[in-house]
Amino acid sequence: MNTLVHRRADWTGIIMAVVLTLVIVLPLIVVGTWAFANVWRYPSVIPQEFGLRFWYQTLARADVWTSIGTSLTLSLTVTALSAAICLPAAYAFARMEFPGRNILFFSFLAGHAFPKFGLLVAIAGIFLQLNLIGTFWGVVLIQLVGTLLFMIWIPVAAFQSVDRRMEEAARDVGAGPFRVFWSITLPQAGPTIAAAVLLSFVGTFYETEGAWLIGAPQVRTLPVLMISFINNQPVIQYGAVLSVLLWVPSFIALMFARRVVNSGSFARGFGG
């Protein structure tokens, strides 16, 4: 009986692994192959000719470089602004009692609880009147909204998990409240907050709907450019090359996140 049960469990695992591979890894391989294929015609399973021709062509385009610059500046600006706004707010949520605290706290979920596009269209209407459509700061604002949830909720958990006695001990030896925050609370919550900042940077870098609706065509981020390539160009390789380019920041982010996740503080940030 036992062996039977084990065999069945193994099969479930194998089937799930295969399905996951098909759904996740296969498209990545296909896209990756396309990016390095000079010629790939039906019915061949592998490209007839590998090469970097489309890399040269893609990277020779001015709009690609502009959008890489736009994307990086946008993500950095949004992440910095988000940190400046959300970290003090998260500290307040974690450590202070004020009227409407819980309602406000859960209101950050609201932006993610409804179909995002409807919300974006409504915001776009308001931005139109404020002349923010097609501007850099308009996109910053819309992307800022998307980071609020991560940048509030994760740091709140991080601040809450800092031992109050450590802060009191610092007060006790002569540190004022601000010094305590700077020298004790922030370093203690640091790894988890770094994970939140990372998430919001990567999330902003890949954010497409808001950037497209508010920014296009004046402000074009890398993902928006990629979509327009895929929609407008008969050559698949342009889109594929941009996709591979877009993997770079998330790969770097993942490498960095691994250190944080391994230390266990990332899970702690989620209340684990």
Add this chain to the structure above:
Amino acid sequence: MSVLKIKEISKIFAGPVRAVDNFSLDVADGELVCLLGPSGSGKSTLLRMVGGFETPTSGVMTIDGEDITHVPPEKRPTGMVFQSHALWTHMNVFKNLAFGLKLRKVAPDEIKRRVDGVLDLVGLNGYGTRHVAQLSGGQQQRVALARSLVLEPKILLLDEPFASLDQHLRERLREEVRDIQQRLKITTLFVTHGQDEALSMADRIVVMRDGKTEQIDRPDIVYREPQTPFVAGFIGTMNLIEGTVSNGIFSKAGYSTPLPVSDGPAILAVRPEALDLSVVTENSQGKVHRVTDYGSHGLVDLELLDSTRIKAMVSHPDLFRAGQGVTLAPRAIAAYRGNAVIHRA
């Protein structure tokens, strides 16, 4: 040379319950006073108010005559050692100890000298570069003590500092802390729920209950002459037998003994070590329930005729067997009525 005066301090958190209720205490220069009580007795709240981490609802506290009631903790001349040691885990031992000195703008070589000095004092010479997580529980608590001592506070506050340590270590550390405290002659307020700790370390013990003082006395007096039945029951082991007195005789379920007080209810208090037992075959006052041999002595659990449990310490436990009838002969008794002592002999 520091004196702490606490005058009529009360603390109300929420609702009608007073965590600390009109509490007054003077701690003399160089004295170590233990606040002893069960959890919820308000002892920790009181200590935290002295440290500045809670604000009293009413009352005044002074250190050397200076009113500190509303001074924030960072400006108070107090140093607190927390139960959970509360060391900063992102700093090494040296940085933990140097943090307060740096805030006081002490010169780097002077910081080094003082940190080395205090590490020597707590027996952790050369541990400066260690990380907090690399230390054992006892070492962590020593560092926490050093962190307070290095700033030379006028008043040292200890909030159950040994509660998370094992018995053996606890005993060693309390001797060390007492030695250091006496060497530095530092005025100390110590919170504990362990009577052993209080009895072995304190110059005076404050027994607290429901935010109020039950008794303030030297440890030996608190043990030998408890002022209330609560103190009698809380410090050491005490048989508290509730009965009635009539015509100068206290009686309870077949047991009676002369008690020269007025008629009425009374609580008879007898320490196990002050209760002699004799085995009898008839007219017994109680029955042996269990005998435990601790090697150096034995403890006899017995039941009065109405199943009231009492304990007696005996030097020869092998003389007693479960089920035997015994008579009781207390060598020292106290009697309480309500919260007051009515007789002691």
